[in-house]
Amino acid sequence: MGLPLFSAHGDPGPSFWHYADTVGLAPLAAVLHDEAPHATTVIAVRYDQGVVMVGDRQATGNYIASRDVRKIEPADRYTALAISGSAARGMELLKIAQLSFEHYEKMTDSALSLEGKANYLSPIIQRNNLSSPLLVLPLLAGWDESHLVGRIFEYDGAGGCYERFDFATIGSGSPFAEGALRLGFRSDLDREAALELGALALYEAGDNDPSTGGPDFVRNIFPMMITVSAEGFQEIAGPEVGGRFRLINERRTESRGVAGGSLR
Amino acid sequence: MSNYFYVSPEQLIKDRAEFAQKGIARGRSIVAAIYDSGVVLVAENPSASLNKISEVYDRIAFAGVGKYNEFDRLREAGIRWADSTGYTYSREDVDARALANYYAQHLGDMFTEGQKPLEVEILVAQLGNKLRPTKLYRVAYEGTISDEPRFAVLGGDAETIKDRFALSEDSLQSLTVTLQNASRALSGPDRVIPAEELEVGILEDRGNRRTFLRLSDEQVKELLS
Numbered sequence: 001m002g003l004p005l006f007s008a009h010g011d012p013g014p015s016f017w018h019y020a021d022t023v024g025l026a027p028l029a030a031v032l033h034d035e036a037p038h039a040t041t042v043i044a045v046r047y048d049q050g051v052v053m054v055g056d057r058q059a060t061g062n063y064i065a066s067r068d069v070r071k072i073e074p075a076d077r078y079t080a081l082a083i084s085g086s087a088a089r090g091m092e093l094l095k096i097a098q099l100s101f102e103h104y105e106k107m108t109d110s111a112l113s114l115e116g117k118a119n120y121l122s123p124i125i126q127r128n129n130l131s132s133p134l135l136v137l138p139l140l141a142g143w144d145e146s147h148l149v150g151r152i153f154e155y156d157g158a159g160g161c162y163e164r165f166d167f168a169t170i171g172s173g174s175p176f177a178e179g180a181l182r183l184g185f186r187s188d189l190d191r192e193a194a195l196e197l198g199a200l201a202l203y204e205a206g207d208n209d210p211s212t213g214g215p216d217f218v219r220n221i222f223p224m225m226i227t228v229s230a231e232g233f234q235e236i237a238g239p240e241v242g243g244r245f246r247l248i249n250e251r252r253t254e255s256r257g258v259a260g261g262s263l264r
Numbered sequence: 265m266s267n268y269f270y271v272s273p274e275q276l277i278k279d280r281a282e283f284a285q286k287g288i289a290r291g292r293s294i295v296a297a298i299y300d301s302g303v304v305l306v307a308e309n310p311s312a313s314l315n316k317i318s319e320v321y322d323r324i325a326f327a328g329v330g331k332y333n334e335f336d337r338l339r340e341a342g343i344r345w346a347d348s349t350g351y352t353y354s355r356e357d358v359d360a361r362a363l364a365n366y367y368a369q370h371l372g373d374m375f376t377e378g379q380k381p382l383e384v385e386i387l388v389a390q391l392g393n394k395l396r397p398t399k400l401y402r403v404a405y406e407g408t409i410s411d412e413p414r415f416a417v418l419g420g421d422a423e424t425i426k427d428r429f430a431l432s433e434d435s436l437q438s439l440t441v442t443l444q445n446a447s448r449a450l451s452g453p454d455r456v457i458p459a460e461e462l463e464v465g466i467l468e469d470r471g472n473r474r475t476f477l478r479l480s481d482e483q484v485k486e487l488l489s
Contacts, residue, residue: 106347
């Protein structure tokens with residue numbers, strides 16, 4: 001690969017994806033039938049100073065392929081990107097997103113806006129999902145530096161991008177997580193309350209959906225919990241996450257599996 | 265039939281070199297230097313937005329002097345090359361020497377075959393780690409590539425500035441001392457360049473993957489005071 005120089009009219013600009021497309025690196029355009037392990041439940045909840053995200057760790061094919069997958073990654077300092085659907089395509093999308101945001105920043109000496117990052121992914125998802133049976137559906141959440149709020153963007157299979165002002169879920173465990181979130185969400189959640197609600201919603205999904213991995217007390221593997229706020233992307237440490245899930249589990253054991261009353 | 269006048273290759277090269285040198289001499293100079301914990305690039309640049317110094321990759325920075333549109337295009341090509349190499353292989357496979365070589369080849373081609381030589385000089389800096397050494401590669405308008413041991417000067421005034429950039433000690437200096445030294449070398453004895461007109465970027469390990477940092481006017485002022 002030589003020096004990628006372009007004439008002014010053929011220049012792909014600061015977009016890595018368009019550049020990759022121009023030179024035939026062509027990411028996210030394969031058609032391949034494959035029983036790849038797919039990812040499962042991720043939740044994003046807005047709170048007064050940012051966004052909380054919780055994601056399970058299990059990759060499921062015909063059996064459990066992995067118990068410690070990271071489905072939420074920082075796309076950059078202020079943006080978290082979570083994936084559901086085909087693991088292979090999801091990882092590729094993550095890589096492209098991380099690379100593209102950084103590429104744009106280096107090319108133009110300014111970071112993309114959060115909305116710009118969210119919109120950027122739309123055609124990439126569209127291209128992948130309409131050309132490949134290996135669907136990928138991401139969830140993007142971040143701290144909007146220009147408006148000083150946490151924001152959540154979800155996508156449909158055709159690449160449509162929608163902002164959610166309360167919470168959003170992706171993956172097969174969504175209906176169960178969504179139920180818990182709908183009952184527990186308030187518009188004035190603080191960080192602590194949002195973390196608690198997010199953990200509970202994921203516990204519900206893990207409890208009901210066979211391809212969502214709940215807390216694994218045997219192996220000490222717990223769902224990922226992160227926040228994105230003015231301080232940037234921060235992952236909650238393993239022992240704290242474990243403590244939160246142990247607490248929920250104890251309550252649930254006491255009530256013999258009945259969720260009622262333990263929501264708040 | 266049109267008349268072709270014979271021009272000796274020596275004359276042709278001389279003319280082209282003179283043309284490129286003249287273009288480069290019109291712009292202001294850049295000093296890049298290795299200090300005790302990183303690399304600092306200092307450009308005299310009255311514009312706060314038309315940059316001469318840029319991040320290229322995790323441990324690689326770019327600096328260019330001469331015609332802005334020409335070196336900026338090379339800067340963009342460098343970022344594209346680095347990002348696509350890291351995407352195809354691995355982040356640790358992106359090497360400044362390879363990039364400097366591509367620049368050298370391109371500048372060499374343009375010098376001999378292009379409509380006109382590019383009126384630029386390029387610097388590719390790499391912050392070392394256990395895989396690679398800290399390096400300053402200077403690429404001249406005609407494609408000559410040189411590996412500068414401690415510091416490099418780019419631009420029309422390079423020789424004068426080089427003499428002024430005093431390497432007083434054998435050991436590497438702190439960022440503060442190195443920046444002050446660079447600023448003095450750029451300005452000369454008769455004037456002081458205000459901090460707002462210095463563009464400063466560093467490569468330094470701060471615990472992050474990306475080591476490039478553009479210093480703000482305030483930071484530069486504080487380091488120079």
